[in-house]
Amino acid sequence: MADTDIIYSPALDRYLKIRYNTGLSSIRFIDSTEAALKRTLKASFELEEYFKGERAGFSCEPDLSNLSYFTRRTLEETRKIEYGTTITYSELARRIGTRAVRAVGGALSRNPVPIIIPCHRVVARNGVGGFSCGVDMKIKLIELEKKHLSNNL
Numbered sequence: 001m002a003d004t005d006i007i008y009s010p011a012l013d014r015y016l017k018i019r020y021n022t023g024l025s026s027i028r029f030i031d032s033t034e035a036a037l038k039r040t041l042k043a044s045f046e047l048e049e050y051f052k053g054e055r056a057g058f059s060c061e062p063d064l065s066n067l068s069y070f071t072r073r074t075l076e077e078t079r080k081i082e083y084g085t086t087i088t089y090s091e092l093a094r095r096i097g098t099r100a101v102r103a104v105g106g107a108l109s110r111n112p113v114p115i116i117i118p119c120h121r122v123v124a125r126n127g128v129g130g131f132s133c134g135v136d137m138k139i140k141l142i143e144l145e146k147k148h149l150s151n152n153l
Contacts, residue, residue, distance in 0.1 A: 005044040006030070006037055009051045011144050012137065018043050023063030026112045029133045047115065053148035056083035062113045074107035081121040084149035086142060088125050105130065115141065 002025070005018045012029075019026045024043050039045060042060055049055035064072045077096050081087055087095075093104045108119040109132050120141040123129050131138035 003041055005039050005041045007039055007044050007048055008037060009047070011051045012140050014137070016047065018047070021063060024060045024113050024116060025063045027114055027116065029137065043116065050115065051144070053144075053151060056145075056148075058116045060116060062116055064112070067110060067112075068107075070103065071107040071110050074104055075111055075117045075119075078108065078111075078119055078122060079117050081118055083118075084145040086121050086123045089122055089129060090125060092122050108132075121145075 003020045005020075006015055007018065008015050015030045015032060017026075017028045017030050018024070018041055019028075020041050020043065027043075027047075039048070043058070046055055046058050046060060050058070062075075064075060067075070073096050074092065077092060081092075089101050089104050089108075093099060093101045096104070098104070104122075108122060109130070111117050111119045111132065114120065114131075114133060118141075120131060120138045123142075128135055128138055128142075
């Protein structure tokens, strides 16, 4: 049986719906019409700390079992990108031993738990690149981390 929480991020001015089955299974940005705040899951508390600039990493383990090997490998490597930094799609492809940069972008678009697996930290060589939650959200997350990093998180 799945547990679900809904939290609000003032930093992003958005609500997030967090779902947990056997592991953390999804994080979705939702609008206020779906929102009824509920916080019981560890991931919810950790995300709130992240948005306040009190946390740089997460202890919850995402459930990636329903994803392909390539997508899991891409997302596992993405988890290693340090807080407040960015790398390019081509650098991420190099790190997992492939030249398939577009496939890496496709794998990132299937990330079920954005922020926990920080796909927002992967950018295009000459721009921000895409983001399943919208480019504006990607920019806000990158700026949030840089701001908190400069405040000695």
